[in-house]
Amino acid sequence: MPTITIITSQTMPxxxxxxxxxxxxxTIDEFTLAKFEKKSKTEEEIPFKFGNFEVLETL
Known part of the structure; x- marks a missing residue:
């Protein structure tokens, strides 16, 4: 199982x-292996759980 880390960033307008x-x-709960539509953009939601978080910068 690979180690996965996600870093999010929100900027105030x-x-x-x-x-x-x-x-x-x-850990990723579920995802679709393949789903293609000809000449279209693809958007996908992937449910996940995390074990730890760290605040890197605050507003």
Missing amino acids: GTSKAERVAYSDI
């Missing part, structure tokens, strides 16, 4: 202030 959070020890 009109300012350069950002909030960043790192989520670690992530």
